[in-house]
Amino acid sequence: MYDIAIIGSGIVGLAHALMAVRRGLRPVVIERQAAPIGASIRNFGFVTVTGQGETDTWRRARRSRDIWADIAPQAGIEIVQRGLLVTAQRPEAMQVLEAFAAHEMGAACHLLTPQAVRETYTGIGPALEGALYSPHELRVESRTAIPRLVQWLAQNGVTFRFETAALTVDGTDVVTPQGRVRSDAVIVCPGDDLTQLYPDLYARQGVTRSQLHMMRLAAPGFDLVCPRMSDLSLVRYRGYAERPESATLSAVLEREQKAHLDKGVHLIVTQSADGSLIVGDSHHYGRAPEPFYDVTVEALILEEFQRVLGIEPLPVIERWLGTYASASEDLMRLSPSERVRLVVVTSGTGASTSFGIAEETFNDLYGKDPSHDH
Ligand SMILES: Cc1cc2nc3c(=O)[nH]c(=O)nc-3n(C[C@H](O)[C@H](O)[C@H](O)COP(=O)(O)OP(=O)(O)OC[C@H]3O[C@@H](n4cnc5c(N)ncnc54)[C@H](O)[C@@H]3O)c2cc1C
Incomplete structure (x- = not known):
């Protein structure tokens, strides 16, 4: 008993x-x-x-x-890691980050200029309007x-x-x-x-399942310092997406990254103790998601990786799918x-x-x- x-x-x-x-x-x-x-x-x-x-x-x-x-x-x-750096590739994304930073949820987070980002972090792509650093996370x-x-x-x-x-x-x-x-x-x-x-x-x-494509990339040879996210995350994570400013960003992404949005792709990059990177992800919804890893989805994730980090994608050393329960x-x-x-x-x-x-x-x-x- x-x-x-x-x-x-x-x-x-x-x-x-x-x-x-x-x-x-x-x-x-x-x-x-x-x-x-x-x-x-x-x-x-x-x-x-x-x-x-x-x-x-x-x-x-x-x-x-x-x-x-x-x-x-x-x-x-x-x-393994602490904090979060969300970089903005577009002015519309920076506006969302500014709105977030001004909200109660932005307490202790701070906005960074492009110059400050480049001085502090390695692996920053050419398109950069600024960033938000959050000290609240751990991994x-x-x-x-x-x-x-x-x-x-x-x-x-x-x-x-x-x-x-x-x-x-x-x-x-x-x-x-x-x-x-x-x-x-x-x-x-x-x-x-x-x-x-x-x-x-x-x-x-109304619970269904969400399936994600994930991969591990070889170590890039530098310290990421903290996990990264980018513009696509700002229309997916509710804390940002519910800021009114995200409507303009959504419209821009619909035009410029529709393929990513259609596959539910956004970028999270984290780093393991051995230097390798866990990179994802995508979202396919359904009660019986197909068990087949789709390399076209992987290509979209890696395209975003290259845009945001400004480096060639490193060799993929592991691939996997994961699913979680999903509802409104x-x-x-x-x-x-x-x-x-x-x-x-x-x-x-x-x-x-x-x-x-x-x-x-x-x-x-x-x-x-x-x-x-x-
Ligand atoms: C690829 C991926 C990336 C994610 N990234 C993050 C992230 O970075 N941060 C974050 O916060 N969340 C993340 N999530 C979401 C998070 O992982 C899930 O919300 C969480 O793991 C759900 O936990 P769980 O215990 O409900 O599910 P599970 O870990 O799936 O555990 C459920 C367990 O119940 C067992 N079980 C089910 N039915 C029975 C039964 N009848 N009898 C006995 N055992 C049973 C199963 O075998 C299973 O072991 C991610 C999810 C995925 C798939």
């Missing part, structure tokens, strides 16, 4: 397991695969604050960033960070049952092929599995019954927001924990 059963060992499930431990509960995590191999290890590991949707997502991102910073050293997880290497988080949680009282599929939730029991797992409450975090658990609720909320809201959190919660991040923000979300779920199920006041 456990206090709480958590289905799914992606970052959403692991964040809820952490909150259970913090409250002195006995949690079990039930995972279908032999290890977490979903969205949570395929992402950039980029805990992004600046650019997140105003109010809830922005608040959750700030809280999650603080929790990542707190637990990373305890769990032996390296913070972990998800591929190793998520397994380390599992290990550390296991050492701190979390039971993991891998290779155990949750077939259904019956009251507060989880039914698996290996038998029932009994608990007092259940938190269901199956990510973009739309069909096994609560398919009716997924359908009602950033988060789906529902109560199928009194002691059961379905928690699905329905946007590409789970690495950035899960700890904040998990804290809220526990406040809802068990009452507010005064030690979380901030």
Whole structure:
């Protein structure tokens, strides 16, 4: 008998397991695969604050960033990069950045002139109107960070049952092929599995899947200093896209980079400890995305890479696809019954927001924990 059963060992499930431990509960995590191999290890590991949707997502991102910073050293997880540089290739993009910097969400961010950008950073393309630097971000290497988080949680009282599929939730029991797992409450975090658990609720909320093309490029031989984004990101990330100034930028991008917009391409470049770069991404939506990696999409991403960083694309050393749950809201959190919660991040923000979300779920199920006041 456990206090709480958590289905799914992606970052959403692991964040809820952490909150259970913090409250002195006995949690079990039930995972279908032999290890977490979903969205949570395929992402950039980029805990992004600046650019997140105003109010809830922005608040959750700030809280999650603080929790990542707190637990990373305890769990032996390296913070590989900090901060964010968004460069503007066009005057219309700079206007969006100026509007963002003047907003409450721009606190502690600063605008940089083209000259200041070139003096501080290597890998800056010829088209440059200026940039926004944000100090709020941090980045972990998800591929190793998520397994380390599992290990550390296991050492701190979390039971993991891998290779155990949750077939259904019956009251507060989880039914698996290996038998029932009994608990007092259940938190269901199956990510973009739309069909096994609560398919009716997924359908009602209009949840689909978003598929991304990702790659790792050989080390460029210089320090990127912090992750990069560019003009295309400003019409995708809600914190920028909701500034009225983004309408003009959208119209320009529609004319000049329609192929990129059609494939949902924008640029994120991050750097790993060995100097190699994780570069992406693209967005294809649908319940059954085709499993084939499309090199024409890769070419669009690399074209943007060359434009923004001003260097020839480096050799691709790894390619992969990832998918996440997607809907019009950033988060789906529902109560199928009194002691059961379905928690699905329905946007590409789970690495950035899960700890904040998990804290809220526990406040809802068990009452507010005064030690979380901030
Ligand atoms: C390529 C890519 C890049 C991204 N970049 C970023 C980024 O930089 N920053 C950011 O904040 N977000 C990013 N995201 C989004 C983020 O990765 C996701 O929002 C987050 O990982 C979702 O976590 P999850 O735990 O819901 O899903 P997952 O990691 O997919 O985990 C769900 C788990 O549930 C298990 N499961 C499902 N059904 C069952 C069942 N019935 N029984 C047992 N187990 C089950 C699955 O096997 C899986 O392990 C990115 C996503 C992708 C794909």
